[in-house]
Amino acid sequence: MDVQYEVPPQQVDKEFHYNFPTEIERSLTSVFAPRNILIVGAGIAGISCALALSKELTPFVPDLQITLFERHDVLSTSGGAINLTPVAQRHLDRLGVLEELDKMGSEGGTDVDAIEMFSARTGRPLGNIDFTDANGNGFGGYKGRRVMRIILSVAMLTVVERTKNIKMVYGKKLVRGEENEDQATLHFQDGTTATGDLVLGCDGVHSATRTHWVSPDCPSEYTGISFVQTVIDTNSIKSPIHFRSTSMNISRHGSLLASFCDREHEQIFLAAIVQFNEAHLPYCRIENGQDFVTQHRIKNLLHDQMQSRFGRSGIPCIREMATKSGDWMLYPVYQVRPGARWHTDRALLLGDAAHAMPPRDESAAYALDDSILFSRILAKHRHEPLPVAFKAYEDLRRNTVTTAFKASRRMWEKNRDLGFLEGRLKEWTLPFYIRNSKEQREAAWEFDATKITIPAPVEDSSMYSFGKSDCS
Numbered sequence: 001m002d003v004q005y006e007v008p009p010q011q012v013d014k015e016f017h018y019n020f021p022t023e024i025e026r027s028l029t030s031v032f033a034p035r036n037i038l039i040v041g042a043g044i045a046g047i048s049c050a051l052a053l054s055k056e057l058t059p060f061v062p063d064l065q066i067t068l069f070e071r072h073d074v075l076s077t078s079g080g081a082i083n084l085t086p087v088a089q090r091h092l093d094r095l096g097v098l099e100e101l102d103k104m105g106s107e108g109g110t111d112v113d114a115i116e117m118f119s120a121r122t123g124r125p126l127g128n129i130d131f132t133d134a135n136g137n138g139f140g141g142y143k144g145r146r147v148m149r150i151i152l153s154v155a156m157l158t159v160v161e162r163t164k165n166i167k168m169v170y171g172k173k174l175v176r177g178e179e180n181e182d183q184a185t186l187h188f189q190d191g192t193t194a195t196g197d198l199v200l201g202c203d204g205v206h207s208a209t210r211t212h213w214v215s216p217d218c219p220s221e222y223t224g225i226s227f228v229q230t231v232i233d234t235n236s237i238k239s240p241i242h243f244r245s246t247s248m249n250i251s252r253h254g255s256l257l258a259s260f261c262d263r264e265h266e267q268i269f270l271a272a273i274v275q276f277n278e279a280h281l282p283y284c285r286i287e288n289g290q291d292f293v294t295q296h297r298i299k300n301l302l303h304d305q306m307q308s309r310f311g312r313s314g315i316p317c318i319r320e321m322a323t324k325s326g327d328w329m330l331y332p333v334y335q336v337r338p339g340a341r342w343h344t345d346r347a348l349l350l351g352d353a354a355h356a357m358p359p360r361d362e363s364a365a366y367a368l369d370d371s372i373l374f375s376r377i378l379a380k381h382r383h384e385p386l387p388v389a390f391k392a393y394e395d396l397r398r399n400t401v402t403t404a405f406k407a408s409r410r411m412w413e414k415n416r417d418l419g420f421l422e423g424r425l426k427e428w429t430l431p432f433y434i435r436n437s438k439e440q441r442e443a444a445w446e447f448d449a450t451k452i453t454i455p456a457p458v459e460d461s462s463m464y465s466f467g468k469s470d471c472s
């Protein structure tokens with residue numbers, strides 16, 4: 001077995017592997033290294049963080065215990081399908097999740113070589129967001145993948161189940177948290193509490209960890225855009241399918257994503273990305289406990305929306321898809337403006353809880369990057385108090401995330417309803433935008449959070465660079 005801790009730090013950072021400590025190191029880490037870690041939320045950030053922490057810290061903290069608290073009683077089946085970029089796939093592979101997805105056969109998702117962009121009006125191809133290089137190879141060996149969210153969750157939980165120091169507790173909705181010098185306490189809606197050394201708030205865009213504890217002045221806000229989603233059987237569509245695996249069909253009334261979501265291409269995930277008035281949201285969301293009449297009214301309303309926005313498309317299968325399904329669901333998209341405070345002395349926000357941005361198919365990768373980077377930093381800073389690791393993490397991460405937020409925002413604006421001329425302009429300029437941003441996009445897919453060098457711990461008195469939130 002390699003004794004990795006003897007390798008100089010720069011070389012250790014190049015690999016994502018266990019560092020096997022000596023007995024002396026073990027006793028040294030006992031002072032500050034957290035033993036009892038509480039994670040709020042079992043989404044992509046929460047589960048990946050639990051797995052990455054177990055991998056990175058277990059060699060130094062043999063009695064490590066990580067507990068995931070999820071508000072739902074069972075896995076949520078809502079949310080449709082998600083696109084995983086090459087970066088996300090690489091991380092999931094290293095965490096053992098991709099192997100589980102692959103074992104699931106067709107349901108484990110479909111390879112995505114490219115998102116093909118089309119004018120919904122004329123059917124004209126506008127360019128591709130490629131997940132392969134000129135030779136058809138994935139970036140670092142990984143292409144894109146579209147998979148149902150529930151299937152991804154099942155694969156992640158399978159890995160959690162076989163990781164002996166991670167425990168999953170369902171039906172625990174965080175309502176508030178508090179901390180003192182020695183520990184942090186979570187308070188759940190059912191009146192119970194949990195106490196630990198370190199809390200990771202991975203509870204998504206509406207995070208209670210953020211709004212009731214770490215950064216109360218940074219609420220989530222509606223972006224003005226919603227997804228209207230459904231899944232249909234491929235063989236219910238009679239017109240020829242115009243895309244290989246995933247298409248984005250652009251119009252001046254929003255964009256319609258149509259993508260296979262299983263390996264056998266038996267199902268198509270449809271998601272219209274459209275402007276939707278905030279005042280109308282409460283009347284358009286299907287909720288548990290609603291009566292049949294209300295649900296029927298909402299479904300008809302969304303069906304009419306789809307028909308009026310995409311029912312006259314120049315692409316026959318898009319026309320058919322838009323008018324066919326009666327099962328559309330509305331998902332309003334929220335964001336958290338850059339500037340939220342990310343940590344206190346014992347709690348840190350990760351994933352959407354810290355920086356939810358309008359999705360452009362990359363946000364899951366950001367949540368995974370967060371988890372892996374933080375776990376590596378915590379392992380490296382295990383001899384220091386937690387805020388030192390928090391600050392090192394924030395120093396490495398804050399600018400990247402703020403830049404990504406701004407880029408997402410700019411892209412997102414293109415989904416607003418446009419006038420006739422603006423709509424044409426969007427169609428004409430999109431191919432240039434896709435070509436011009438290709439290099440930047442592909443560089444991002446080469447990014448590897450397991451390889452970037454983590455600065456060595458330094459004495460620093462200004463640990464709270466973001467002591468105050470600024471979400472304006």
Ligand SMILES: Cc1cc2nc3c(=O)[nH]c(=O)nc-3n(C[C@H](O)[C@H](O)[C@H](O)COP(=O)(O)OP(=O)(O)OC[C@H]3O[C@@H](n4cnc5c(N)ncnc54)[C@H](O)[C@@H]3O)c2cc1C
Nearest residue numbers: 041043044045071083173174203204351352359361363364
């Ligand atoms: C409509 C839509 C489509 C998207 N499509 C894509 C895509 O194709 N590709 C992509 O990369 N990204 C996409 N994203 C973004 C992506 O889904 C998120 O960035 C990602 O899920 C963030 O993971 P997370 O774990 O931080 O948050 P979440 O996935 O939201 O997980 C948070 C978890 O915390 C739990 N929780 C919440 N509150 C509490 C509480 N108080 N107590 C306990 N538990 C709690 C929730 O139940 C959930 O399990 C999309 C987002 C939206 C809204």
